[in-house]
Amino acid sequence: MSLPHDPQQDLPEADTESFARQILLQRLTDQPRSRAELAESLAKKNVPADVAQRLLDRFEEVGLIDDAAFARMWVESRQRSKGLGRSALARELRKKGIDDELAGEALELVDTDTEVQAAHRLVQKKLRSMQGLDQTVKTRRLTGMLARKGYSPSVAFSVVREELGSELEPRESL
Known part of the structure; x- marks a missing residue:
């Protein structure tokens, strides 16, 4: 039994990159996202890993992806709106793909x-x-x-x- 045909595999690399860039911009338009969330979105759309890595690096360079800023914003927002304590916030950040060091820095803001x-x-x-x-x-x-x-x-x-x-x-x- 063969796997279903993926039309993404037929695209030239330039079109694949354009397709991936479009996915990233759409996901970032909704709300801020962590690099890990965006990488997962690209993987779900079968974007080749090298293209995804290159684009994620570029988006990070220009400031469209900033996990430290995302973590600070997430902590402030979730504590204000849901009244969450530090351990629940840390759990959520881990789930969002934020590394422990960045999460720790963001959680220090919660006095x-x-x-x-x-x-x-x-x-x-x-x-x-x-x-x-x-x-x-x-x-x-x-x-x-x-x-x-x-x-x-x-x-x-x-x-x-x-x-x-x-x-x-x-x-x-x-």
């Missing part, structure tokens, strides 16, 4: 205070839907949510304890 504030906001939001539940159940669910979002156990338990403690304090009436 502890900002991370703790984000955890407080997540817990406060979730607490609204937990009225009537036992404190133990609330603690377990809230710390579990924070753990899934990438927060360390110490941050998770500290934030949950603070928020549940403030929930128990009587509110002063005006």
Whole structure:
């Protein structure tokens, strides 16, 4: 049984390069992408490895691909929009093909205070839907949510304890 014919194999190298360049530009138009994501896109379209490598290098030279900038932007965006903690952000960056050194540099931008504030906001939001539940159940669910979002156990338990403690304090009436 023969493999299906790939029309990409019939193109001259100049056309292959043009085809690959078009793929890269389209992918970068949607949103910033890591070099690894773009390489994967080219591989899926059967672009020869040498052509892909050459184009990715050129795009990097001219600044269209910048994994360090991508990692910083990704960390800032995902922490702001999803409230993710450092370990979840590191996992996502690894999945995007960002090497550990660049990921570490980007994660240094997340200061502890900002991370703790984000955890407080997540817990406060979730607490609204937990009225009537036992404190133990609330603690377990809230710390579990924070753990899934990438927060360390110490941050998770500290934030949950603070928020549940403030929930128990009587509110002063005006």
